[in-house]
Amino acid sequence: MKSSLIRRVGAAALVLATTMTPAVAAQSHDTVTRSGFGVRVRLLGEKIVPHKLSFQDTTVGGLSGIDRNPCTGEYVLISDDRSYLQPARFYTARIKVDGAGVHSVDFTGTHPFLQPDGSVYPPPSAGDGKAVDPEELRVDPLSCEFWWAQEGDRPASSSGPVIQPSIQFAARSGAYRGQLPLPPNYEVTLGDRGPRRNKAVEAITFGARSRVLTSAVEGPLLQDGPEPDLEHGALIRVTQQSRKGDVLSQFAYPLEKIFTEPDPSSPWPPDTGVPSILAFPDDSSRYLVLERTWVAGAGYKIRIYDATTRGATEVHNMDSLAGQKIVPMRKKLVADFHDLGLSTVDNTEGMTWGPTLPGGERTLLLVSDDNFAQDEVTQIVALGIR
Numbered sequence: 100m101k102s103s104l105i106r107r108v109g110a111a112a113l114v115l116a117t118t119m120t121p122a123v124a125a126q127s128h129d130t131v132t133r134s135g136f137g138v139r140v141r142l143l144g145e146k147i148v149p150h151k152l153s154f155q156d157t158t159v160g161g162l163s164g165i166d167r168n169p170c171t172g173e174y175v176l177i178s179d180d181r182s183y184l185q186p187a188r189f190y191t192a193r194i195k196v197d198g199a200g201v202h203s204v205d206f207t208g209t210h211p212f213l214q215p216d217g218s219v220y221p222p223p224s225a226g227d228g229k230a231v232d233p234e235e236l237r238v239d240p241l242s243c244e245f246w247w248a249q250e251g252d253r254p255a256s257s258s259g260p261v262i263q264p265s266i267q268f269a270a271r272s273g274a275y276r277g278q279l280p281l282p283p284n285y286e287v288t289l290g291d292r293g294p295r296r297n298k299a300v301e302a303i304t305f306g307a308r309s310r311v312l313t314s315a316v317e318g319p320l321l322q323d324g325p326e327p328d329l330e331h332g333a334l335i336r337v338t339q340q341s342r343k344g345d346v347l348s349q350f351a352y353p354l355e356k357i358f359t360e361p362d363p364s365s366p367w368p369p370d371t372g373v374p375s376i377l378a379f380p381d382d383s384s385r386y387l388v389l390e391r392t393w394v395a396g397a398g399y400k401i402r403i404y405d406a407t408t409r410g411a412t413e414v415h416n417m418d419s420l421a422g423q424k425i426v427p428m429r430k431k432l433v434a435d436f437h438d439l440g441l442s443t444v445d446n447t448e449g450m451t452w453g454p455t456l457p458g459g460e461r462t463l464l465l466v467s468d469d470n471f472a473q474d475e476v477t478q479i480v481a482l483g484i485r
Contacts, residue, residue: 140403140433140463140482140483142441142480142481142482143198144196144199145201145481146478147442148204148476148477150476151471154206158184160471161180161469162449162477163374164466165450166236167452167464169240169243172193174191174193176189176190177247177449178233188209189233191206191209193207194464196454196464201480212233213269213275214275228261228262232250233247235248235300235375240305241309246267246268247266247267248301248303249300250297251265251299252296253287264285264287266278266279266281281344282349284322294316294320294321298372300316301317301373302375302389304386306379311347312339312340312341312342313376315373316373318333319420320336320420322418322421323336323419324419327355327357332355333353334425335351335352338415348415349413349415350411350428352430357394358397361395362395362396365395367395370392371390372390373390374391375450377451384408385406387404388403388404389448389450390402390403391446391448399436400435400444401444402434402435403432405431406431410429411428445476446468448467449465449466450466456483460485462481462484463484
């Protein structure tokens with residue numbers, strides 16, 4: 100989601116948060132908040148990264164995806180800077196988290212993503228149709244190299260270039276390694292089909308013991324019906340593919356309706372979608388799904404759902420979901436960020452499994468995208484999952 104032009108209520112509190120030191124402490128909360136299909140969640144802690152932190156001649160921000168590297172124990176975070184500030188890139192970091200909280204976030208490296216010819220990606224202003232919109236990164240569990248998703252671009256006018264979304268492979272240096280074929284209904288067009296602008300592939304995850312790559316489009320395809328409103332939710336598509344790109348299955352996931360009325364004086368409509376999806380390591384049919392909604396005057400609503408494909412209708416061969424009698428993925432609310440006792444609820448876009456704690460509790464780490472805006476924050480949140 101791109102919301103850097105939007106200004107929200109509560110700016111003073113957010114500015115205060117960004118002035119805190121890297122060692123900002125967060126209390127550990129033992130209260131269990133929600134339960135899904137047997138899932139229980141508690142807040143372990145949080146950390147605020149200093150706003151526009153300078154690191155190795157880059158500006159840290161726009162962090163829209165996070166994953167843990169099993170080969171190093173470090174985390175990899177992707178920035179959605181479209182090469183406006185510096186070339187499209189990712190970061191590595193050591194994040195110390197345990198049952199008592201998030202103790203430190205220390206960046207250790209950064210690399211730009213490279214094109215097949217070895218050059219960095221240009222900004223959209225270059226006008227050559229080669230720009231990318233990085234949104235999600237996953238570490239390949241088999242090779243510890245990277246798969247990363249970018250949304251492409253449906254131009255605002257017919258004069259602009261169409262940039263297709265993609266899932267690419269990259270070495271740990273950022274060098275180009277290839278690309279995964281995407282299902283035809285993920286293709287951006289200039290007509291009334293395909294992903295909406297800024298609502299294409301934003302979520303990917305490995306599952307089924309690393310054999311399956313699952314992706315989700317952020318919002319409903321144009322042919323699948325309107326976006327959520329105050330009365331109705333919407334359906335987005337979740338696709339399971341082999342590592343070679345064969346489509347194994349595709350399902351409909353039900354997005355929630357908009358949670359409240361927007362400020363009538365604001366020109367900005369509500370914005371909602373799925374920025375991240377995370378497979379359960381031991382169940383190929385289950386996912387944690389992150390839903391992120393922004394409403395003018397009310398701010399962000401961040402919710403995590405436990406969802407399953409079991410019993411859901413296969414929709415890969417359905418041209419449109421509008422008006423169809425289908426069974427979508429079932430889901431249950433696991434956590435609403437407003438119930439966790441966080442210092443602020445911001446534009447959370449990425450999530451990954453962290454280390455397992457003594458006693459068997461898993462950790463779940465999430466990161467927010469500050470859009471490089473002064474009134475937003477880069478927030479690392481750690482939850483305990485049972």
